[in-house]
Amino acid sequence: MSILELHNISLRFGGVVALDDVSLNVPAGMTFGLIGPNGAGKTTLVNVISGLIPPNSGSMVFDGRKDGPWPIATSVGYGIVRTFQQTRAFLGLTVRENLRIAAAVSPQPEMIGDLVDACGLAEVMDRTASELPYAALRHLGIALALALRPRLLLLDEPAVGLSGDELERLGHLIRRWMDAGITILLIEHNVRFLMDLSDRVAVLDRGRLLFEGTPEECQSNPDVINTYLGRGGSDVEH
Amino acid sequence: MRPLLDYFVPISLFVIACASSLWINDYFLYVVTIGAIFAVLAVSFDLLLGYTGYLSLAHGALYGVGAYCCGILTAWHGMPFLPAMLFAGLFTGLVGALIALVAFRTKGLYFAVLTLGIGLIGHQLFLIAAPLTGGIGGFIGIPSPNVPAWLPVRQVVYNALLAFALLLVTYLVMRAFVRSRFGAACLAVREDITLAQALGIRVGWPRFAAFALSATFTGMAGALFAALSNFIAPESFTVLGTGFELVALVVVGGLGTLWGPILGAILLTALPEALRVAATLSLLAYGALLLFFIIFYPRGIASILRRLWSRLGAALTGKLGGV
Amino acid sequence: AELIIGELHPITGPASFYGLPESRGVQLAVGEINDAGGIKIGDETYTIKLVTEDTQAKATIAVAGLKKLQAENVKYLIGPLSSGVAPGLMPIIAKSDMTQIIDGSIADGITNGKNIFRNQATVSGYDKAVVELFKAKKYKSVAFMTDRFHAGFMGTQEALSNSLGEMGTTIAQQEYYKLGDTDFSAAMTNVAGKNPEALVIRGYPAEGALITKQARQLGFQGQIVWEMVAPPSTVLKNIPKEQMDGVFNCIPPTVEDYVKLDDEKAKILAEAYKAKFGEQVGELTGLSYDAVYIYKAAFEKAGSIDNAKVNEALAGLMVADVPELVTRYTPQDDGRLFDDVGQVDLQGIVSVWKGEAWEPADLGN
Amino acid sequence: MEYLPQQLMNGLALGSTYAMIALGLSLIFGVLLIPNFAHGEFYMLGAFITYTLTVAGFNFWLAMALTAIAVIAIGFLLDRVAFKPIEMAPPLSLMISALAASIILQQVATLIWGTEARTIPTPLVGVWSAPFFILTYMQLTIIGVLMVACVAIWGLLHHTALGLSIRATAQNRDAAMLMGIEMLRVRFATFAIGALLGAVAGALLGATFPIYPTMGAGPVLKAFVVLVLGGIGSLKGAVLGGLVLGIAEVLVAGYISSEFQDVGAFTLLVCVLLIRPNGLFGRVQMER
Amino acid sequence: MLNIEGLGAGYGKMTILHGLSLSLHPRTATVILGPNGVGKTTLCRTVSGLIRATRGRISFEGRDITGASPAARVRAGIVQVPEGRQVFPDLTVRENLRLGAFVHGMPDQDAFDRIYALFPILLQRQSQKAGLLSGGEQQMLALARALMTRPRVLLLDEPSQGLAPMAVELIGHAIKQVAESGVTVLMVEQNLKLAEMVAQRVAIMEHGACTLEGPANEVLSSDAVQNAYLGKKR
């Protein structure tokens, strides 16, 4: 069963066609990978789903509710939560204060403690967010989103700038939520990371849906190799 | 332990202030009373500026709304002071809520200037609505608060006690607000409104509540000011005077803390009095001291005290650790 | 022994242009009295100690200043200047055992004749001269341009237009501006359009000069009448003298006017001021200077420095009791200086601008 | 609607004075994010120094040029003392610093010139009587200077390297430094232009209006209104906002009541911001 | 060429770099590897002058530049591509590029053409406001802008951030070309593909100091590095 259905979403900015008749079904409980060349429209799609920008045309069904997309406040109420490509947290506040805000909006404030451990924030609780190491900041951004107990989590390039242990930690985290039944829409240019985690993958190119299928099919699809992975798609070796 | 400390410190400071008001002379008492009223203003103002991130320049006018409201109720309708003050506060809160509805369509400097406009309109209305306010000639004959029979103190002392009590209540109420979920939401609005929205915070409510609450206490401060001055005139409620002075109090005290603005208010009301000795140079000296302070402590008194506090803490633990 | 007099004037801030010369007037008089050996009250001779506090023309600062004076045991007060301040001090002083002589504000109704007196005119006093002018010149229509930040003028606006109306003058236009405004073109366009026979400007001279200029530029042809304290030196700094020719002014004479009338006391005061402070005497200096001598006469008459007695003496003081007065007050019917509510009778006179200064106007009656 | 052409012209002339003051303020705020309340004091000093020089016998235009240099120097000093040391502090601290600086400058002016109002002897007397309206030569000069200033600033910002570096700094200080842009030069240039505009406005307006040490306070508030009315960071907005405000004030004073001149102007501000929360020409910030 | 000796730097009271020493070989691309948060970005910012060094010294071609302003360093040819998207959002793409050549006066059309040939998407978007570009497009713009300065030392802080694999390859080639044309390159990078593609020398950073530096093949094949950074585990 699909938790999210997009029907013929189009959006243009002046002359730029950012989304061109995109239709997509995201099955419940799975991690859905979204890739595509730079400027393909991935972030724009997240903006549309989360309600930050209304599309020019098209509609969205979420969890049986028709007439989407909704304004952002409504979407969040329905359980659609996003992170931002450019990491966003309350930069002027300490981590503790950030989490206090998270607790204020969370339906289950008592689980914030868990999140702190899972995201590895315990040692940096009293530091100002703007001074955090990059990885910790990314995790904080994700912790804020998770505090809302989303049903659909939109992750826009969460792994940017992460390496080694940090990347692994993020991978573990995502798996855990998947197990907890959260549906995840994951945008990521780290192909290995994305393919490892995703159950299904869609590829956007210049606003159009180019491909949709399993990660394996995706990596051998010539169109995808041509437009996105490149012949030296060696990052993907197993 | 913490709740005990939480209430112990402000309440004991309040008791000390009340006790000392029996001692000091009328002049100091007046300065301190005015300082306390400005502290009420500053704390209310900081709820909006420091915790929610909106600079309202309409507060000078809101202060006036409370003052005139109290004047009309007590002088014309014979209402006793305390209910009049409450009523004035509620009325001002209502006016504030209306302003908030309009002003929160904008943010940043746009909000500041929009409220500046509203503040100026308010001041002009005090002038124009002469039948209600007395116009430029001022509102004359506002009765002083009645000293209750069981309290054997003089009027001026009673005025001071009222101001201290109002300050204490304001502080406690504002602190409760700040610590509530609303307070957390306000912080989120201040730091990053898009992220706040993305987190499902209905940003309209917390900032609206902050504005209305801030206006309510601003109105009560105005009411008290009116009652202890016996006379008010539009000149006390200008944007250039009161409006900007509030910003100075809060910034000098320390933005985003509730006790910082209290210190800022006391310092900046005492300063011009201390500078009376400088006679014709007093304004110049005031400007120079303000500039000096802000250049060296751009984050206000609160930042100095915090630094001292942490240094003290470090020194103590260092000493203990050494033993 | 020492007798303390407090004075409360705006010696800093924008109003210090008027406040500082007042403060200095007090200083001059006190200096003179002390140099002459002080005041002999009863058997004791007192020298006067002067304590100055600033009001910045703001009510709260002024109240704090007053409380400070009270804390320093000051019983006699001169000041304040501003109409926005005096009502703020009134409830405190009325309840206290102090005595006050107001030497500034021209707003109505701030004296009580018990312990609060005023030796400055009220606007109603100014208005009498306006009425006199209109009686003589029989202008058929008039426009007003009033400083709406001026409590005094705003307070009498209605009464004045009523009395002119009763004489048959049409009120063609009522316009307002505020202190510090610089553009009056909208109002003056309307005034010039209606072209009344006279335009009465009520406020301060800088704006007065500017309004006069703009009215003429926009084609206003009628008579311009000022109602404001306007020392020629200030006027000339703001408007070329040709453009002032023939403008009327309706206020009580100031020190400068008395000097022009060859008044000995005024000349001495002006010179002393110049010698001590290096500037031209201010237009209100005479009033504050007089206030000190009024106190002196009252002390001597009461023979005591007890406030109740001095208040009584002040209330009954005759103009003739104070020979040092520079300002020429009209005695009350019984010769007293103050009327029952503590107000002197100081009436405006009509003067006209000729060349570089005001001169008494010949109204031809 | 009697005298409408004349009233519109009155509004235009008044609006030009607002625009003139707003221009410099807008530049400094747009580039350095300093809410420079002391801009009113540039204006005041421009008027007073020109006054002193003309009274000392200088030709008005020469006096104005000398004044501009002096005020630029003062602007530079002000930046050095009041703003540069706390450039990293929150903008509100900068605002308090500006307010303090403005008190100091006013008081210094009081010590030098006293608080008596005066007017600079006008270099251009006389009026130009067109068929339906009258404008003084001085008003015409102000409108002319405003137009010249707009074109000059626009050209500077959009067609010179200095202008490009100013615009770049306004958007991303760090990145601008990484492009080899000297921060100090940009700062200096911005303050110099801002102070210059303030000084010229002061000299021209001081020849029409009375001048006194606190004369800057009112206009600087109006200038902030204009800044926001037009849209922050838009020079076009600053000019048109000024004109709109001027015309609105005159129309209210002319056809409703001069008692409501200010109320009318600020009601207009409120209405405009209700319809366009980012001013007439301000852009809505995109969030991504 | 560029010598860093005993460099110390940090934010406020917090010291991040503890006596870091490193010398860059002329006309060579050096890649810095290290875990998140060791101070790689801090190093780049200190070298380009955005952060003041608290101790140690940086010299360029024998001249001490430790106290020089960022602008002076750019004029000397030291140019940084900052981490994250540091474009001028309200300026057009072309104006952003134009600013790249700021220290050389007005660039000719050739200079633009060379860049557009490298990044065709920027040509398409040349009159769009840079702030409206997608994340990856902004990253390309930042790199392109730095190339416009005609650098002699190019500091790259994670240039692959947010780039699609094809684009990573593209800029890999571009950087290699630049290095071959005689520019000294210092690149901080997490993307191993790009690092391996570009690196001639590799430095390893730990706890605010460089612990190992040498030719790329040697360092990358050393066991310690294999385990710690190249993630044998994966």
Ligand SMILES: Nc1ncnc2c1ncn2[C@@H]1O[C@H](COP(=O)(O)OP(=O)(O)OP(=O)(O)O)[C@@H](O)[C@H]1O
């Ligand atoms: N507000 C806007 N105005 C004009 N063009 C825009 C706007 N927002 C996005 N675009 C353009 O739309 C296209 C899609 O942008 P989007 O940010 O969705 O790309 P993306 O797939 O997320 O790319 P990346 O992987 O680089 O983040 C880009 O070419 C971008 O330049």
Ligand SMILES: Nc1ncnc2c1ncn2[C@@H]1O[C@H](COP(=O)(O)OP(=O)(O)OP(=O)(O)O)[C@@H](O)[C@H]1O
């Ligand atoms: N503005 C700042 N104020 C205070 N501390 C900071 C600031 N920026 C970074 N830090 C701290 O400096 C340390 C080093 O940061 P830096 O960004 O240099 O690391 P990095 O090696 O580039 O990491 P990454 O790989 O995540 O980009 C981090 O621990 C971080 O917390």
Ligand SMILES: [Mg+2]
């Ligand atoms: Mg994107």
Ligand SMILES: [Mg+2]
């Ligand atoms: Mg980094």
